[in-house]
Amino acid sequence: xxxxxxxxxxxxxxxxxxxxxxxxxxxxxxxxxxxxxxxxxxxxxxxxxxxxxxxxxxxxxxxxxxxxxxxxxxxxxxxxxxxxxxxxxxxxxxxxxxxxxxxxxxxxxxxxxxxxxxxxxxxxxxxxxxxxxxxxxxxxxxxxxxxxxxxxxxxxxxxxxxxxxxxxxxxxxxxxxxxxxxxxxxxxxxxxxxxxxxxxxxxxxxxxxxxxxxxxxx
Ligand SMILES: N[C@@H](CCC(=O)N[C@@H](CS)C(=O)NCC(=O)O)C(=O)O
Numbered sequence: 161x162x163x164x165x166x167x168x169x170x171x172x173x174x175x176x177x178x179x180x181x182x183x184x185x186x187x188x189x190x191x192x193x194x195x196x197x198x199x200x201x202x203x204x205x206x207x208x209x210x211x212x213x214x215x216x217x218x219x220x221x222x223x224x225x226x227x228x229x230x231x232x233x234x235x236x237x238x239x240x241x242x243x244x245x246x247x248x249x250x251x252x253x254x255x256x257x258x259x260x261x262x263x264x265x266x267x268x269x270x271x272x273x274x275x276x277x278x279x280x281x282x283x284x285x286x287x288x289x290x291x292x293x294x295x296x297x298x299x300x301x302x303x304x305x306x307x308x309x310x311x312x313x314x315x316x317x318x319x320x321x322x323x324x325x326x327x328x329x330x331x332x333x334x335x336x337x338x339x340x341x342x343x344x345x346x347x348x349x350x351x352x353x354x355x356x357x358x359x360x361x362x363x364x365x366x367x368x369x370x371x372x373x374x375x376x377x378x
Contacts, residue, residue, distance in 0.1 A: 162187040163218040165208060167195045168370030169338070171267060171331040172228040173215040178327045179232045181361035183239040187217075192372065195272050213271070229263050232324055244324045251312070255323040258307060262328035266300030269293075270335065293339045300332060301346045308348035315355055322356070330356050334367055 164180070164187040166173035180187065193199045193214055200212045209216040209226045216224040217231050219238075225231045236244045245252045268274070270293040278284040278292065312318055317325035333353045336343060343350050356362040367373055 161220060163189040165191045165193050165214060165216040167193050167214055168367050168373040170195060170214040171335050174331045174334060174365055174367055175228040175327050176215045176217060176231050177365035178330065178362050179235050179244065181365050182242060183235050229259060232327065246318055246323060251318055254312060255318045255325040258304060258317055258325035259328040261300050261303055262332045266296050269296040290339065294341050297336050297339060297341045301349060305346045305348055316352055326352060326356050329353055330362055
């Protein structure tokens with residue numbers, strides 16, 4: 161029995177939805193935690209994930225799994241096909257590195273708790289908050305684009321097999337769409353995500369395909 165706690169707009173939930181789809185897994189229960197209403201801070205969800213962040217995944221009777229990259233690697237270990245990491249150590253390091261640029265360096269700077277702190281505690285106005293989010297998106301995309309210009313890149317971020325790097329890159333570009341970031345300077349990233357979105361597992365996991373999502377990102 162799989163139980164996913166997620167929200168349509170959550171980019172980390174998007175990453176885990178892609179991995180679940182690639183592994184052919186469908187949670188029996190998908191609990192909607194409305195980030196726009198602050199439901200991640202309710203006592204009920206805090207008991208699931210004390211970090212008050214989505215997603216969380218319950219697999220069977222154990223406590224909830226948390227942090228999208230940890231959940232994706234757990235799914236990869238428990239359901240090895242198709243593998244989401246390259247076979248060689250250097251390749252795994254590169255795929256994980258690309259994934260971490262997204263999930264560890266960039267995404268944490270633009271999540272609701274950071275945007276809300278900027279707004280309510282530091283009194284940063286809306287245009288400046290938007291500039292903040294765009295800045296961190298562009299910084300990460302510039303680094304990713306340079307990496308993706310290298311010879312290890314193929315149809316996907318690392319060769320011709322989907323890896324965790326592609327999962328994270330897809331979430332980065334969906335986030336960039338939400339904040340109206342110009343993707344023209346990042347053709348490698350855009351091409352790879354275009355290829356990913358031709359795969360059903362990516363396409364139906366997209367934030368805008370989820371229950372409660374608006375027709376367009378803005
Ligand atoms: N590093 C975490 C990020 C989790 C995270 O911050 N998720 C966002 C949604 S994408 C969230 O729930 N934020 C709640 C908040 O910021 O208050 C992961 O990759 O799972």
